[in-house]
Amino acid sequence: MNTELVEHYTNETSENTRLTRSPHGRLEYQRTQELLRRTLMPPPARILDVGGGAGVHAQWLAADGYDVHLVDPVPAHVDAAAVLSGVTAELGDARQLSIPDQSVDVVLLLGPLYHLTDAADRAQALAEARRVLRPGGLVVAAAISRYLSLMETGTNGRLTAEMTSAVRNVIATGHYDGHVGFMPTHFHTAAELGAEVQAAGLRDVQVYGIEGPSWPALDVAGQGEFDRLVDAALQCARIAEQDPLMINASAHFLAIAHG
Template identity: 70%
Template sequence: MTLVGHYDTETTENTRLVRSPHGRLEFLRTQELVRRAIPATGQRVLDVGGATGVHARWLAADGHSVHVVDPVATHVAEAAGVEGGTAEIGDARALTWPDNSADVVLLMGPLYHLTESGDRQRALAEARRVLRPGGILFAAAISRYLSALESGTNGQLTEQVSPAVRAVIDTGGYDGHVGFVPAHFHTADELRDELETAGLSGISEYGVEGPAWPALDVAGIEEFDARVDAALRCARLVEQDPLLINASAHFLAVALT
């Protein structure tokens, strides 16, 4: 199934970051890391691959002007309803915004949905093009170790699944073996290399969820409130630790033009 076809039939995108414990943790940490890096209000934000506007909503509520670009028409229709935001159908590799026109660009999905290295480089080049000098890019990626940590913790790492998990660790090529569409999973070093190749500077990388996220999922949603503060503290303690950053489900790179 194509990416657009998947999301045309996927009805839970709007709740992806609230329906599971690790999704809730990801959402809280993403908000925390973005807010830490940008001015409190008044930024022109281009949310590329912004889906239904999950991040656009809170950014607009913070007082930023947010424009969502997404290839899925149903996503764009919903994102267009975000108060203080706008939306259009588009492609991360060919943005319609002019040069030097955004203060902030979010790439929260394109770098794992674009499975070819050349396509990821085109998306990064476009993000750099539309950012003003001194603008900030946020680029998210999925860790190559997500499948191993998730399936090894929830009991689903069977002998049959193990070769596919080994393959994604070795190559980054994810085949959909624990759900989701085929994608590219990164290491933290690989993500940094791609941003450097694109000419971005001042790069900082963060493990988003930290190493406690699989335990949150096993504990269940009913235990989330009791455990989330400890998980957040754990994530902050090791967010840039080179020995533990790959244990997060996602990375967030922050870079400057």
């Protein structure tokens, strides 16, 4: 397992508050719920939440009636998720799951693909997801947009001459060096994410922009304006969610595919 990742989530950040501490995080959370509820088969169904952190999505999925098992490489996350009602949890790695073949209805990969900076590791995680999936089941995989730091810094005034090279590099290569916070990760384009999921042998791949193009403006407006602005932001995200000219303006993508 990646010791840097475990240390980051244990000592440097709280995954429990990631989707509540910023306006764009709150938008991401609402849209992820919306897209999953739109797509998932009705409960009860067996969901494997790989890299599910402390269970922010596992919790509401279990409340909706799903049978949720969470796998995460961070011990503190597993401990937090294991006490949630309707959720079981274990320590593990997306690239080598302990789950039997064809034993779950849905595999969520809402974090692993951007933390796996090597393309071969991402391919292995997707292969594992396909292995444990029952025929006809769903794989749902999230990724971070290569344009996230451009849109964030260009909106909040932090895009300086000194930062320009790093921003251009992540757009060109996908290699993110941490220049606006977080740890080094891989940032995708929507097309790249779709191609990786399809290359894993999954079918009917659809890629959605989660937040749409208005998310950085929400952050600049601040938490106090979120309730006033969120309905328009949600409408904007829905209109642009698969628009080929706008999809990469989202901060995150969601790929949904059948096994």
